[in-house]
Amino acid sequence: MSDTAINTMGNKAQNAAVNNGPLIAADGTPLKQKLAKTTRAMKTRAFLLTMPLVLFIIISFVIPIGQMLHRGFYNPAVSNVMPSFSVAIKDWDETTGELPSEEIFEIFVKDLALAKKNREVGKTVGNMATRINYELPGSRSLFTKSARKAGKITEGPYKEALFALDKKWDNHNLWRTLKRASNDYTISFFLAALDMKYDEAGNITRADELYRIYVPILMKTLLLSALITLLCFLIAYPVAYLLSTLPLATSNLLMILVLLPFWTSLLVRTSAWIAMLQQQGIINNIFVFLGLIGDESRIQMIYNQTGTVISMVHILLPFMILPLYSVMKTIPPSYMRAAKSMGATNTYAFRRVYFPQTIPGIAAGTLLVFILAIGYYITPALVGGSDGLFISNLIADHIKKTLNWSLGSALAAILLVVVMVFYWMYNRLVGVDKLKFG
C-alpha cells in the first residue's frame, strides 16, 4: 500500500467523522459492521465452547424442573379413569343449581363400571377417588364402594340407581367438584399449597383455620432461614477476617478446619449434633455438672427449632466464610493503615474503610446461605422434631409418603418463586450498592 493510498483513506475516515455520519473503516464498510464481522468468529467459538454445559443444564435441570412445575397444574386422574364422562360433564351448567342430566349419569355409571373392570395401573378408580378426596375429604369410600356395584346397574334411570347405591351421590357440591377435577389443568393444588380452597359456591376462600399449615410453615422457613443467615454472618465475619490476616501457613491450617465439615457426611454431622444437644447429651451434662441447671430441668435443645438452627448454622457456615474470605483477602492492609495514619480510630477505620469493601462478600455469603437454608431438608427432618420442620420436609412428605405429587410440586413451585423473588430483591439492593461502591 502506497503512502498516498493511506493518506486518502485516512482523509475519508476523517471526513466521515467530521460529517457526523457513521464511521467508515479503511475499506469503505461502516465501522460497526466491520467490528461485528471481526468479532463474530470469537462469539461463535465462545458459544460452541459453552454448548455442552448448556445442553447438560437443559437436559438435567430445566426439563425436570419444568416437568415438576407442570405437575403442579396438571392432574389427569379423572380424565384418565373416566374419559367419556370427563368430556360429557363439560356440558353441565353447574350455576343453575340442578344436578347433571340423566345422560351424564348414564355415562358416569358406565365409565365407573368400565374402569373397575379394566384396572389399568395408575388409572384405577382408587386414583380418581384419591384426587377427589383432596378437595372433598371423606369422599373416597363413596367412589370405591359404588364402583364395585356399578357393574350391576344395567338400565336407567341411572340417576336413581346411583342414589340407591348411596345417598351421598345426591350432592350438588360433589358433582361440581367432579366437573372441576375432570379438567386436566387445575389450580386446586396451588390453592391448597397457599391454604386456600373452593367453597360450596365454587368461590376461592381461605381454608378453615385448622387446615392452614403450608403458609405458616413457609413463613417459619423464611424466618428461621433469616435467623440462620444472620447467625452465620455474625460468626463468619470475624473468622474470615482472621483467616485473611494470618500468615498463609496458619491460615491454610485454619481453612482446613473450616472446610472439615465438608469432608464428613451430612448425616454424621447432624447425628453428632443429636449426641451433643439431646437431654442426656454432652452440653446438658456439662450444664448440670457446672450447676447451671438442675438435673431435673435439662434443656430441650433438639427436636425443635433450636436444634434446627444450631445444626444448620454449623453446616452452612463455610458457605458464608468462603466468599467473605475471598473478598477480604483482596483488601490490602494498607487501606486500614492509611485510614489510621489520617487519624481514624480502629473502629472508625473499620466502619468507613474496611466494612464497605467487604459488602460484595457479605452479599454473596448471605444470599448463598439464605437460599440454601430455605431449601434445606435433611437436617430439619433429623433434628427439627415437629416444631423445627421446613417447607421442604412437607414437600418430601407429599412426594414420598402421601404420593400427592401435584401438591408437592405446587409447594415446590411456590418455594422456587419465593427464592426468585428474594434473589431479585437482593440483586436490586446489592446491585445498586455495588454500582455505588464501584
Added chain:
Amino acid sequence: MAEKKSATDSSYVRFENVQKSYDGEVLVVKDLNLDIQKGEFVTMLGPSGSGKSTCLMMLAGFEPATHGEIFLDDRPINTVPPHKRGIGMVFQNYALFPHMTVAENLAFPLEVRGMSRSDQEDRVKQILDMVELSQMADRRPAQLSGGQQQRVAVARSLVFEPDLVLMDEPLGALDKQLREQMQYEIKHIHENLGVTVVYVTHDQTEALTMSDRVAVFEDGVIQQLSTAESLYEDPQNSFVAQFIGENNKLNGTVEKITKGICQVRLPDGTLLHSQQVNVDGVGDKTTMSLRPERIELDPPKGTKNIITGRIEELIYLGDHIRVRMNVAGNDEFIVKVRNRADKRPLKEGQEAKIGWLAEDCKALDYTSQ
C-alpha cells in the same frame, strides 16, 4: 544544599538506638540513629530488603520498635497509637479508598477530625486546586491514571496539614517522564508548605535530586547520611561509593600514608596514589573508588597516577564515548571520554594511557566483590 548541622536536642524526628526484628532471629534494623530537622526533606535510599519501609512503619506507628526509642518533636512516641501521631503518609500502592470518590478520599482525614462539612469542602477544593485535579473530584480512584492517583495520594497526606509526611516509594509505579514531573511537584509542595518529609526510594537519581539529605541504607544500617553532593564526592565506604553513581574499583594494599595520601600497590605491581578516607594504616588492604568522568585519556605529563590499559569496548553515546578497558586485570574499568575532535580515533584492542588526580581516587574499606 548546605548540610544542616544536626543538633541532637533540637531535631524534629529522632531515632535512638532503634532495633527491629520481626521473627526474633534476624535484626532487620540494627542500631539505627537518625536525626531529622524540621522542614527537612530526608530520603532513605537503599537496596531492596534493607529495612527502609520498616523504619517508616515504625515512625508511623504500624510496627513497634523492638528496642530503642523514637522521638517526634522531643516526645517519645513508642506508645502513641498511629492515629494519634498526626503523621501524613503516602503508601507505595497509594491506598486510595476504592469505594470513595476523590473528594471523599480527601475529606476523610478532615471528617475524622470532626471538621464541619462546608469547611471540609473548602479545604478539599483548595487542595485539589493545588494538585490540579479539580475536575476529577467526583471520580473514583480506579478511574484515574497512575499519576493522578499518585497526586491524590499526596494531596490526601497533606490535606490535614500534618507537620511530618512519610512517603514510601510513591513514584515506584510511574513511567520515567511522569516520575520526573511528579518529583518536581512533590519538591515544589515541600518547599511551599514547609513540611518535613521522609521519603523512601530505590531510585538514586530521585534521591539525589529531591533531598536535602540522603540516608543510604544497607542491611539495616545507615551507611552514610549526608547531602547528595557529599554522597557522590566523598563516599565514606565502598558500599556508598558503589551504590551512588558509577564507580570503578581497584583493589590493592596500602604501602605508605603521607598527609592523607596513600600509596597503594596493585597486585600487578603498579603503584597508585589515592586519598585516604577509610583505611586505618599501612599494610591494610583497600578498595579504591574512582568515578569514570574523572579519568583522562592521554593525561598530561606529571599527572599523579598514570597507567596503561587495553580498550575492550567502545560505546558511542553522542556527547561522550564510554570506553570499557582492562586496567590492572580489571576488565570492567569504565572511562568516559568527551567527544572532541582532538581526541584521536579510538579503536578496540588498542593500548591507551589513562591518568587521574590522587584526590579523585578514594581509598576505602576493602571489599572483594
